[in-house]
Amino acid sequence: MEALFSWQRFWADVPLLLPYFLVTVKIVFWGIGVGLVLGIVLACLRLRHLAWLEPILHIYVSFMRGTPMLVQLLIIFYGLPLVLAAVGVQEAVRWDKMVFVYAAFALNETAFLSEIFRSAILAVPAGQLEAAYAVGLTRWQAYRRIVLPQAWRIALPGFGADFIALFHGTSLAFLVGVIDIMGRAQALGASTHHALEGYLFVALLFIVCSLGLRVGFNYLDRRLAYGR
């Protein structure tokens, strides 16, 4: 029997796998990008406590936070095309499948980021808003110039943790057939009967990137400390 692991196969796998990391990066990009915008909108909507909307938003956030990412991915990947077709967007069924993967991660991020921003805004002391009003700022000016910059600062550690969680979460996408770096490693393993090297490289890549992201966020955290 051949050895379970060989360095030779490991190095041979690297160029075959690395290009597929781009798929992972794309999922993170769309997940964070869309999630950030919708998350802030959602946080602001929830802070205003709109009577008719609040229960719906509450249920949405609770479902997204209370169910596995994998299940959400499966529901959105298989369900969203059908829902879109039902409301008249017939061609949705023929769209690039990746759109629905991006949508799944973005909708998940929306819920998580909205909670992070909501609690961050609530954590800014009320006196900051009052002082802004007292020097004559309007509500919008006060939020834009005083409250949100401080909230952003408070949200940063949570945002960093969430970013890394999303990055890790993308590794689930191969379970719906996405050929990202994980999917490629699996396919490579199936064709060569040597999967370990590929998976170990994926693990290593995730470790390095995660550590890098952590260091980066810690640096930002210190940089933006407003003198503290």
Add this chain to the structure above:
Amino acid sequence: MAFHLDYFLASLVSGLAYLPRTLLLVSLPLALGLLGGLVLAAFRVYRVPVLGRLTALGVSIYQGVPIVVALVIYNLLFMSLFNDVAAFFGVATTVAEVDIIWVGIFALALQEVTLMEESFRGAFYSVPAGQREAALACGLTELQALRRIIVPQLVPVAVPMLMNHVVGNIKNSSVVIAIGVAEVLTGASIPAARTYSFLESYVAAGLIYWALATAAEQLIGQWEIRPEARQSSWFWQVCARVRRRRTVTVAQQEKRGQVHAELEAYQKIL
């Protein structure tokens, strides 16, 4: 699009039949994580030579590995090595005879250990150093200070933390389908293999996980209810009834009173 209610219900029933498996995948890693996390956190908090450093390094590296990646690696190693290892130890079991759920439990437990380690450490540092110093100044030993002053103050921090871990683990448990472990998600998908009603199956599975997570949140949330509000909580009434059934000896009562008096004295000093 048609959402078939009967397929959905069939999936719900089929998924619920696998609930015990999911509960096993949640509870066992949680218990192991609690234990392992506490030990590792102690290594770091008390700066145990070598072990403390190794823990710090190991935890931060291991946290970089997504659970599903770890899972497929463990599964691969398990599949390729189990027979040889079993033969080496003279065990007459083959890989086909072992329930693969143990691989899932192993992977989830290891992940939980690293997460718990971080939480425990955070909770420990949330108690100001002055509390320990004050306890020592009152003449308590290091162990007494831990048991009577620090740990009681850890509880309010640790409870919401525990809740996060329970909910997190419920959600994490579904990834074991990547290596073919049967649990709620798999169970809910069984009817879909015949009817192709995958959406109904996944929604059913989602609802089960959601209910489980919400129930866990509610249950643990009860611990956070302030003493004066406990009268109106069903959970605490049940607890009180259970407690009343236990007989309390006079000696125990005396000891309890003494501890109370001591604690009050400390509170005044602190």
Add this chain to the structure above:
Amino acid sequence: MLSLKHIRKSFDREEVLRDVSLQVRHGEVVSILGPSGSGKTTLLRCLDFLERADGGELTLDDLHVDLAHAKRRDVLAMRRRTAFVFQNYNLFANKTARENVMEGLVTARGVSPDEARKKAEEALAWVGLLDKAGEYPSRLSGGQQQRIGIARAVVLDPEVIFLDEPTSALDPELVGEVLNVIREVARRGIAMIIVTHEMAFAREVSHHVVFMEGGRVIEEGPPEQIFSQPREERTRTFLKRYLTDSNMYYI
């Protein structure tokens, strides 16, 4: 110049202000004294719309506002003609000392950044903290923060400044530096309403003293009269207790 009429305010059925009326003339310093819970702070907060009064009228020269039903425009106009100094300073945590002082000028008044910077530095120099212009509030002592809070108020050239217990959150040894700055503001002829527990300071700096209790004005008049010959029994009891206690702290 500033006149308040019939101000009422309740929190959850608890009446905090019951028909309070008050006059402040140009350049006049008015001190409001009273036990805690007497409604002094709430009164100030209502004037700047940090709290919405249930009723009452406010006239600031040509600006006439119904406190309960003021529109956004009136609220903003009132805030842009007045300034507020908070008990716990409330310096903007995300801005340096200089930026704190500039914020109202640039964003609310539309002053150009260059001119605002010049004015801000003048104001900082005036409170003796020009060397701290680039520091964030978290790096400054309470006394320094409050002096910057006062600079932030004065730089807006307000018609009246509301000061809500400006020295209550300070360590005793830092009270003096802040009181000195407030004395300077008075000397400049800017009208102020000060809620304070510093009796000796109130007596020295005010033109007019108001004693409040239970949400009502019990007695008001020139400081000599209030402090030396208070007419009301409640004023007398309050002063007796406070003058013995607080004079020890006054530096």
